[in-house]
Amino acid sequence: MASNGEWKVNVPDETLVIEPTVSKRMYIQLQGKILKSLKRIGNFWVKAKNIATSDPRKVIHGVKVGMALSLVSLFYYMRPLYDGVGGNAMWAVMTVVVAFEYSVGATIAKSFNRASATILAGSIGVGVHWIANQCGEELEPVILQASVTILAAVATFSRFIPSVKARFDYGVMIFILTFSFVSVSGYRVEKLLELARNRVSTIAIGTSICIFTSMLFYPVWAGNELHNLVYKNLERLADSLDGCVTEYFKDSKEDRGRKHEGYKFVLNSKAGEEVMANMARWEPPHGRFKFRHPWKQYLKVGATMRSCAYCIETLSGFINSEVQAPELLKKHMKEVCMTLSSSSSNVLKELATTTKTMTKSTKTHLFVQEMNFAVQSFKNAFKDLSKQALLLTEHEAGEEKSTEGTKTIPIMAIFPIATMATLLIEITERVESIVTEVENMAAQAEFETENKPSKRDQDLK
Amino acid sequence: MASNGEWKVNVPDETLVIEPTVSKRMYIQLQGKILKSLKRIGNFWVKAKNIATSDPRKVIHGVKVGMALSLVSLFYYMRPLYDGVGGNAMWAVMTVVVAFEYSVGATIAKSFNRASATILAGSIGVGVHWIANQCGEELEPVILQASVTILAAVATFSRFIPSVKARFDYGVMIFILTFSFVSVSGYRVEKLLELARNRVSTIAIGTSICIFTSMLFYPVWAGNELHNLVYKNLERLADSLDGCVTEYFKDSKEDRGRKHEGYKFVLNSKAGEEVMANMARWEPPHGRFKFRHPWKQYLKVGATMRSCAYCIETLSGFINSEVQAPELLKKHMKEVCMTLSSSSSNVLKELATTTKTMTKSTKTHLFVQEMNFAVQSFKNAFKDLSKQALLLTEHEAGEEKSTEGTKTIPIMAIFPIATMATLLIEITERVESIVTEVENMAAQAEFETENKPSKRDQDLK
Numbered sequence: 001m002a003s004n005g006e007w008k009v010n011v012p013d014e015t016l017v018i019e020p021t022v023s024k025r026m027y028i029q030l031q032g033k034i035l036k037s038l039k040r041i042g043n044f045w046v047k048a049k050n051i052a053t054s055d056p057r058k059v060i061h062g063v064k065v066g067m068a069l070s071l072v073s074l075f076y077y078m079r080p081l082y083d084g085v086g087g088n089a090m091w092a093v094m095t096v097v098v099a100f101e102y103s104v105g106a107t108i109a110k111s112f113n114r115a116s117a118t119i120l121a122g123s124i125g126v127g128v129h130w131i132a133n134q135c136g137e138e139l140e141p142v143i144l145q146a147s148v149t150i151l152a153a154v155a156t157f158s159r160f161i162p163s164v165k166a167r168f169d170y171g172v173m174i175f176i177l178t179f180s181f182v183s184v185s186g187y188r189v190e191k192l193l194e195l196a197r198n199r200v201s202t203i204a205i206g207t208s209i210c211i212f213t214s215m216l217f218y219p220v221w222a223g224n225e226l227h228n229l230v231y232k233n234l235e236r237l238a239d240s241l242d243g244c245v246t247e248y249f250k251d252s253k254e255d256r257g258r259k260h261e262g263y264k265f266v267l268n269s270k271a272g273e274e275v276m277a278n279m280a281r282w283e284p285p286h287g288r289f290k291f292r293h294p295w296k297q298y299l300k301v302g303a304t305m306r307s308c309a310y311c312i313e314t315l316s317g318f319i320n321s322e323v324q325a326p327e328l329l330k331k332h333m334k335e336v337c338m339t340l341s342s343s344s345s346n347v348l349k350e351l352a353t354t355t356k357t358m359t360k361s362t363k364t365h366l367f368v369q370e371m372n373f374a375v376q377s378f379k380n381a382f383k384d385l386s387k388q389a390l391l392l393t394e395h396e397a398g399e400e401k402s403t404e405g406t407k408t409i410p411i412m413a414i415f416p417i418a419t420m421a422t423l424l425i426e427i428t429e430r431v432e433s434i435v436t437e438v439e440n441m442a443a444q445a446e447f448e449t450e451n452k453p454s455k456r457d458q459d460l461k
Numbered sequence: 462m463a464s465n466g467e468w469k470v471n472v473p474d475e476t477l478v479i480e481p482t483v484s485k486r487m488y489i490q491l492q493g494k495i496l497k498s499l500k501r502i503g504n505f506w507v508k509a510k511n512i513a514t515s516d517p518r519k520v521i522h523g524v525k526v527g528m529a530l531s532l533v534s535l536f537y538y539m540r541p542l543y544d545g546v547g548g549n550a551m552w553a554v555m556t557v558v559v560a561f562e563y564s565v566g567a568t569i570a571k572s573f574n575r576a577s578a579t580i581l582a583g584s585i586g587v588g589v590h591w592i593a594n595q596c597g598e599e600l601e602p603v604i605l606q607a608s609v610t611i612l613a614a615v616a617t618f619s620r621f622i623p624s625v626k627a628r629f630d631y632g633v634m635i636f637i638l639t640f641s642f643v644s645v646s647g648y649r650v651e652k653l654l655e656l657a658r659n660r661v662s663t664i665a666i667g668t669s670i671c672i673f674t675s676m677l678f679y680p681v682w683a684g685n686e687l688h689n690l691v692y693k694n695l696e697r698l699a700d701s702l703d704g705c706v707t708e709y710f711k712d713s714k715e716d717r718g719r720k721h722e723g724y725k726f727v728l729n730s731k732a733g734e735e736v737m738a739n740m741a742r743w744e745p746p747h748g749r750f751k752f753r754h755p756w757k758q759y760l761k762v763g764a765t766m767r768s769c770a771y772c773i774e775t776l777s778g779f780i781n782s783e784v785q786a787p788e789l790l791k792k793h794m795k796e797v798c799m800t801l802s803s804s805s806s807n808v809l810k811e812l813a814t815t816t817k818t819m820t821k822s823t824k825t826h827l828f829v830q831e832m833n834f835a836v837q838s839f840k841n842a843f844k845d846l847s848k849q850a851l852l853l854t855e856h857e858a859g860e861e862k863s864t865e866g867t868k869t870i871p872i873m874a875i876f877p878i879a880t881m882a883t884l885l886i887e888i889t890e891r892v893e894s895i896v897t898e899v900e901n902m903a904a905q906a907e908f909e910t911e912n913k914p915s916k917r918d919q920d921l922k
Contacts, residue, residue, distance in 0.1 A: 044622070051621055062618035065637075066610035073609060073645045093645055097613075097638045145531055152558075153527035160512055160519045161505070176526075177558045184534045184554055267771075271732040310728075313768075314775040317887055382876075415843075418879035426778055 060218045061102050068096050068213040072206060091199060095206025100214065104286075105222035105279030107214040111207035112282070113171030118203055121175040122196045124151075125182030129192060144183045152176050166278050223280035223289050226273065230298050231355040233269060233305055234434075236262030237312065238348035241427065244316045245341035248420070249334045260316060266309040273302045288358055294444035301437045308430040315423045318416060333417055336374075336381040340424050343367070343374040344431050351438045360447045368435060371428055382421065521679045522563050529557050529674040533667060552660060556667025561675065565747075566683035566740030568675040572668035573743065574632030579664055582636040583657045585612075586643025590653060605644045613637050627739050684741035684750050687734065688816070691759050694730060694766055695813035695895075697723030698773065699806035702888065705777045706802035709881070710795045721777060727770040734763045749819050755905035762898045769891040776884045779877060794878055797835075797842040801885050804828070804835040805892050812899045821908045829896060832889055843882065 052059050072092045099110040132143040155172050158164050164172065182192060214220075243260025280295040347367045354361045441447075513520050533553050560571040593604040616633050619625050625633065643653060675681075704721025741756040808828045815822045902908075 044624070047624075048619070048622055052618070058621045059618055061621075062614040062616075065617040066612075066614035069613045069637075069641055070606055070610045073606065073641070090642060090645075093641045094638060097634060097641060145534065148534060149527035149531045151527075152530045153523040155523075156526040157513070157520055157523035158509070160522075161509055163505070163508075173558060176530075177555060180530055180534070180554045180558060181551060184551075268731060270729060307774075310771045310774045311778070313771040314884070314887070317772070317891075318883070414875075415879045415883050418876045419883035422779070422876050422880035423775070426775070430778075 057218065057220055058102075061220070064213055064217055065096075065100050067217070068100055068209050069093065071213070072096050072209050075205065075209075091202040092206040092209075095203050096210055099207060100210045103220045103222035103225065103276075103279050104211075104214050105276075105281070105283040107210050109167070109279060109282040110170050111210055113168060114174050115200075115203055115207055117168075117171040117174035118178050118199060121178035122182060122199070125179045126192055126196070129182065148180055148183045151179055166274075167281075219286075221280070221283055221286050221289075222276045223283050223293060223295060224287060226276035226280055226295065226298050227289070227355070229269060229273065229276070230301055230305075231352045233266045233302070234348050234352035234355060236265055237305060237308055238345035238352065240309075240312050240316070241341050241345045241348070244312060244319060245337055245424075248319050249330060249338065263309040263312040263316070266305055267313065269302065270306065273299055290446075294441060297437070297441040297444055301434065301441055304430065304434045304437045308427060308434060311423055311427045311430055315420070315427070318419060318423075329414065329417055333381065333421075336378045337420065337424065340371075340374045340378045340428070343371040344424070344428050347371050347431050347435065351434060354438060354442060354447070358445070358447045360442050360449050364435065364439075368432065371431070375425055375428055378421065378425070518679065518681055519563075522681070525674055525678055526557075526561050528678070529561055529670050530554065532670050532674070533557050536666065536670075552663040553667040553670075556664050557671055560668060561671045564681045564683035564686065564737075564740050565672075565675050566737075566742070566744040568671050570628070570740060570743040571631050572671055574629060575635050576661075576664050576668055578629075578632040578635035579639050579660060582639035583643060583660070586640045587653050587657070590643065609641055609644045612640055627735075628742075680747075682741070682744055682747050682750075683737045684744050684754060684756060685748060687737035687741055687756065687759050688750070690730060690734065690737070691762055691766075692813045692816040694727045694763070695809050695816060697726055698766060698769055699809035699813065701770075701773050701777070702802050702806045702809070705773060705780060706798055706885075709780050710791060710799065724770040724773040724777070727766055728774065730763065731767065734760055751907075755902060758898070758902040758905050762895065762902055765891065765895045765898045769888060769895060772884055772888045772891055776881070776888070779880060779884075790875070790878055794842065794882075797839045798881065798885065801832075801835045801839045801889070804832040805885070805889050808832055808892050808896065812895060815899060815903060815908070819906070819908045821903050821910050825896065825900075829893065832892070836886055836889055839882065839886070 075092070095111075095114060099107060099114055101107045101110055128144070128147045132140045132147075135143060155176050159169055159172050240260045240263040243262075247260060277295045277299050280293070283289075285291045285293075347364070350361055350364050350367050354364065536553070556572075556575060560568060560575055562568045562571055589605065589608045593601045593608075596604060616637050620630055620633050701721045701724040704723075708721060738756045738760050741754070744750075746752045746754075808825070811822055811825050811828050815825065
């Protein structure tokens, strides 16, 4: 019976054949996912490595933050007033983590915002506390709540005003934070004053560690970055312009590279320029930049550069365009176009040198004259073009036949070259407005006058 | 003697005549300064009022932040665990102040970053603490210091990696902050775990208050903002294009307004679009936007729109250019140019409607065909131009005389109109790439097919 009973145990209809397939499928899926995520980690690692190698200052910034944090924690290890989380150490650590930015200007801006907003909000908070205290126990929480709500609402709205946003965005946030802390906290004004003293001293320690670390070890000055960006963008424009026109007149289409895409960088540098100019205003004089260096003028130069870049963008659109001018016409116009574009890019390069070396160049006006002369001879070349009967007369136009003997070209064929011409002339006009703005910058920043050519040549090397 | 002595008192040679002048000058200076600062305050007030009236949601945002702060402080007034600054209330208040952003997406992103970074850094911190604890008292501070320095450096560097910066910038900062707190704090792991529990619960309270307030009261969805920006930019492009060409062919130069400057807004909306697309990815499905709405595709549409805007910028440069085509030529070309530009702007307007109503339009392809037809008839018009002998023949070119009887025009005169033509044709090409990207968007976002014209017409009203 027992053995019979054993035999009666139902073997469930297990689909053993399918199971390995399911597990295998899961295994393959898992393998695929692991491989995919490994690949993603690999890609991430490559990206990080590229950033580190292309700009080692970013690695140095990381090290600096680590150093500043070590410093601040060491400072509190060594002091008896250390009392764990919630105590003073915390505020100093927080200040370092939050206020330490990549550039010196941004660090100073954040430190200043943090310190002044804390002091301001603290004093207003204590004042409101005192007033609320005088109004009796019933009214006190109502007054405190109302003041927090109203001040927070007004301060938050003020962050939308561009002038506040640009300079004091972080400060307003800290203001709301501190004011709320003071209001939400206990009731005695004496305790508050003691806390306030501690807060101020810890913030002072935190901000000074931030500012000194960022200024003394491999400093990154926002002003310097902006200055470099502007002259590099001038160079980029010059190279793009040259590149575009050279490509257009190249014989074979195959070896058209992408060397002329620097203008795209110029198109997208507006936001970066504005941030840097805002930060640069907080920085003390450094290197070649004196107090009250005209950082705002860099934005004007940037705007004119972008206006020129728009034109170059349109121009580059025609290079790979399907409608191309006939070879005959191209050959005829090649030289004048090249002269015109290289004269414009010479002006741009000279402006880049002026900005880079911070020396007023005597050559700029010479180059501008040369450019204007090139525009004139360019126009003359087109007059010659019609003299040489390259254009179709009315009878031939109807038939649209281009017999090489009579050197006729349909009217539409002249369009690409005419557009090229007009764009190049427009670019020269926009280059002239860059010249004006760079000269304004040179005047405002009191660039040196070029009187020691030997010294300047050394700088250029 | 006494009276004599009295008389001997020296009256100092007081320059009583000058004193009033100095004080008066100071008074005038002070008055000037006060007036100046009053004027600045007035300007500031006007600016703030303009922002408030043009976008009342910004005022509402301020009120919402005030409300959230009141809520969080009320929450702690009513609970017995309230214990002043440094206690739990502080962390909830801080979370609200720091994580409450303008759009729902940004608020969720910050809340998520804050919560997950705190938990991650907390657990790693406790782990490192435990390991350091096992290594003996001498090694403990060394290990803690080293781990803070290294982790802070690596994490800070990771903020430069674009994919981290776009989504987890704030999280990395909170990670460093929390990890430093844990390391710098006292030594017992048990105390840390208790603190961690409190921190997590306060952050949970703070973030949920943030998220609910931002979602329930007049929510501002980043996704919706991006969507509106894109279709408004399409409309702006259409208006600018129409405006530019109409202005060009206007008879009098005086009444040339500035109605066609919408393209400038498109030129500068890259940064805004990217931020919004990043934030929109954090948002739950809302309104017409489902889960996994293709926000990234909006960036592609934005890029093609900007490429079109560059061309319009160049075009608008020619409107006020000194070199203008002769009136005769202008009159001849007016109609075809207007037809071409209005056919392009019709396509843009139809795309704007498609995006706005989220309904695939059957008319788009019709409009594109119309545009291509307009390009063709535009080209034919230029062929006719040469048939009508509006062009200079080789003999007349040399003399550059334009006698009205023979209807001749110098070759350079055709340049502006040729450029206009080429630019308009280039714009149609760029409009076609916008069409492609908008269609991709419509496919990815599964826009409705236009089958109920009556409903759609209602939407349009």
